[in-house]
Amino acid sequence: MTDPVVICRGVSRTYQQESVPVHALRQVDLTVYPGEFVSLSGPSGSGKSTLLNIVGGLDRPDEGSVSVGGVDLGELSESKLADLRLHKLGFVFQAYNLIPVLSALENVEFIMQLQGVSSAERAERATAVLDRLGLADMLHRRPGELSGGQQQRVAVARAIVSEPVLLLADEPSANLDSSTTKDLLELLKQLNEEGMTIVTATHDAMVMSYALRQVHLLDGRIEHDGQTRSA
Amino acid sequence: MKLLFQLSIRNLLRNKRRNAMLLVAIAVAVAGVNASNTLLRGYQYGMLESAINNLTGHVKVMAEGYVDDPNVKHSFQLNSEQLPQLPVGMVVGWADRLRVPAVIMSERETRGIELVGVDPAKESISFIGEAKIEGEFLQGADDGRVLVGKELARQLQTAVGRRLVLIAQGADGLNRERGYRIAGTYDAEGTGLEKNYVFVGLNSLQALLETEAVTELSVRVDREEQRLPAKSALRAAFPDLQVKDWRELDPQVAEMFKFADASLFIWFFLMMGALTFGLVNSLIAAVMERVKELGMMRALGMQNSTVLVQVVLESIILMTVGVVLGTGISLLIYWSIADGIDLSAYAEGAEMVGVSSILQPVLLSEDVFLVAVMSIILGILASFYPAWRVIKIRPLDALRR
Numbered sequence: 001m002t003d004p005v006v007i008c009r010g011v012s013r014t015y016q017q018e019s020v021p022v023h024a025l026r027q028v029d030l031t032v033y034p035g036e037f038v039s040l041s042g043p044s045g046s047g048k049s050t051l052l053n054i055v056g057g058l059d060r061p062d063e064g065s066v067s068v069g070g071v072d073l074g075e076l077s078e079s080k081l082a083d084l085r086l087h088k089l090g091f092v093f094q095a096y097n098l099i100p101v102l103s104a105l106e107n108v109e110f111i112m113q114l115q116g117v118s119s120a121e122r123a124e125r126a127t128a129v130l131d132r133l134g135l136a137d138m139l140h141r142r143p144g145e146l147s148g149g150q151q152q153r154v155a156v157a158r159a160i161v162s163e164p165v166l167l168l169a170d171e172p173s174a175n176l177d178s179s180t181t182k183d184l185l186e187l188l189k190q191l192n193e194e195g196m197t198i199v200t201a202t203h204d205a206m207v208m209s210y211a212l213r214q215v216h217l218l219d220g221r222i223e224h225d226g227q228t229r230s231a
Numbered sequence: 232m233k234l235l236f237q238l239s240i241r242n243l244l245r246n247k248r249r250n251a252m253l254l255v256a257i258a259v260a261v262a263g264v265n266a267s268n269t270l271l272r273g274y275q276y277g278m279l280e281s282a283i284n285n286l287t288g289h290v291k292v293m294a295e296g297y298v299d300d301p302n303v304k305h306s307f308q309l310n311s312e313q314l315p316q317l318p319v320g321m322v323v324g325w326a327d328r329l330r331v332p333a334v335i336m337s338e339r340e341t342r343g344i345e346l347v348g349v350d351p352a353k354e355s356i357s358f359i360g361e362a363k364i365e366g367e368f369l370q371g372a373d374d375g376r377v378l379v380g381k382e383l384a385r386q387l388q389t390a391v392g393r394r395l396v397l398i399a400q401g402a403d404g405l406n407r408e409r410g411y412r413i414a415g416t417y418d419a420e421g422t423g424l425e426k427n428y429v430f431v432g433l434n435s436l437q438a439l440l441e442t443e444a445v446t447e448l449s450v451r452v453d454r455e456e457q458r459l460p461a462k463s464a465l466r467a468a469f470p471d472l473q474v475k476d477w478r479e480l481d482p483q484v485a486e487m488f489k490f491a492d493a494s495l496f497i498w499f500f501l502m503m504g505a506l507t508f509g510l511v512n513s514l515i516a517a518v519m520e521r522v523k524e525l526g527m528m529r530a531l532g533m534q535n536s537t538v539l540v541q542v543v544l545e546s547i548i549l550m551t552v553g554v555v556l557g558t559g560i561s562l563l564i565y566w567s568i569a570d571g572i573d574l575s576a577y578a579e580g581a582e583m584v585g586v587s588s589i590l591q592p593v594l595l596s597e598d599v600f601l602v603a604v605m606s607i608i609l610g611i612l613a614s615f616y617p618a619w620r621v622i623k624i625r626p627l628d629a630l631r632r
Contacts, residue, residue, distance in 0.1 A: 059627055083534075111531060114234075114531070158531075
């Protein structure tokens with residue numbers, strides 16, 4: 001069996017909310033293997049986004065260990081975590097979070113510019129990815145000139161252009177209608193079939209139905225973890 | 232870097248009104264500082280010019296003891312071969328003079344003055360060479376007539392062509408008295424000069440005082456920066472005499488000169504300091520509006536240092552454009568007042584000490600450059616706090632805003 005992409009062992013996370021401790025995660029163990037399409041589901045406050053953020057290096061657990069792509073996140077400084085996110089991870093946010101002053105093409109090139117990729121290669125790869133996602137005619141439009149679905153596709157393009165080890169999507173369908181959500185999920189499914197490992201936090205049943213593996217959380221614990229459909 | 236520059240320019244254009252107002256504020260501040268600098272420099276260099284013109288020159292050679300006791304007994308023989316070979320273009324001119332205290336009498340009044348024996352041909356280096364003359368200028372070092380200040384002539388109730396009696400102490404310590412006809416009256420920049428100095432031909436005065444000596448050799452250099460090399464050369468050429476420059480001979484002017492330099496800095500920091508607060512405020516607003524966006528960029532992998540550079544770049548671009556605009560405005564202001572500002576209605580006190588009533592602005596490229604560079608540095612410093620405020624926020628917390 002190949003090495004896991006994500007290994008979480010005994011991960012706990014507690015927040016203080018007006019001096020009241022909130023146990024977002026309690027001793028969570030999770031392993032994600034290459035090529036999996038995992039949905040983290042559960043009601044609000046179940047800890048799914050918290051777990052996703054910890055796996056993505058945006059948050060640190062109070063207890064336990066997390067490793068991504070063989071790297072123990074607990075040993076990394078903030079600077080090294082940023083580096084890891086830049087080179088190994090792809091993020092798709094609920095609110096798209098595109099840079100409003102950059103065009104679709106420039107938003108996709110943004111990651112590669114941070115990585116130091118040459119100008120010619122950046123343009124070529126960004127154009128190819130946007131073309132693949134059906135946005136060939138939208139390259140020079142700014143986010144304000146794109147629909148919600150188009151913006152989300154640009155966000156996906158940005159997340160996958162540097163071929164990350166792991167794609168993390170936090171409520172990717174939250175601001176989309178059902179038709180657009182379906183298009184997005186077909187895209188994610190296609191990417192997964194090509195070998196991309198995807199972990200998504202969602203409460204959307206349609207998203208869950210596309211995932212190959214559902215991890216259901218309740219009150220910070222994994223209640224259920226199993227295959228939902230064949231790859 | 233291109234990405235950051237691109238982001239910075241576009242972010243600045245996101246709020247055109249706010250940034251345009253900030254640009255105007257920067258331009259006005261820079262223009263104000265530069266314009267006031269030209270006036271302050273004009274006052275400073277006007278003072279310097281007056282001090283040098285006031286028979287002081289840049290450097291002066293005198294006998295020991297003359298400064299404390301300006302008497303003909305503290306004089307020296309000048310041999311033209313003693314003059315050092317100074318580089319071509321360094322020395323504008325030099326003048327040897329015999330300068331003694333004296334009493335001047337007309338039919339009606341008596342005054343104490345300084346009697347100055349000069350070679351008129353050499354006096355282009357002092358104020359007397361440029362003064363307006365009513366009557367005639369002295370015709371040579373042998374000219375036995377006097378040139379009197381207009382104000383002194385008025386006080387003595389005398390005029391061109393009339394006779395005056397001058398009494399001065401000779402080389403033997405005995406008083407000498409002689410009558411002189413007034414060749415002309417001179418109108419200098421200051422009534423103080425006019426009341427103090429009476430000029431006569433050098434040879435004529437030497438004959439009266441029975442000496443062949445002079446009391447000073449005044450040297451004027453082309454630029455202030457050449458003062459010290461000229462002083463060193465003269466010290467080497469005249470090891471037995473005192474060689475002093477204008478700073479030593481006129482310490483009050485020297486202190487005022489330094490004070491003017493300090494004033495420039497104080498004024499700059501007052502103006503730009505006030506502007507910096509406004510800049511910090513504006514940058515904080517601009518940056519905090521984009522907390523979520525910057526948090527997202529950091530979530531994607533942008534380093535905090537890169538965020539800092541991006542915010543600093545925005546400030547640099549703003550300041551640079553503002554500085555360029557402000558410098559352009561200040562150049563226009565300078566050119567509009569380049570002929571000088573007539574302060575004669577307010578400047579009677581200045582005239583008394585020989586400072587011109589026309590304030591001539593002086594634009595120094597190093598001043599303009601310093602203002603530009605310091606402004607941009609202040610802009611960079613001003614951007615650190617807003618950038619720090621943003622970086623302090625965790626990317627996750629920024630994304631949740």
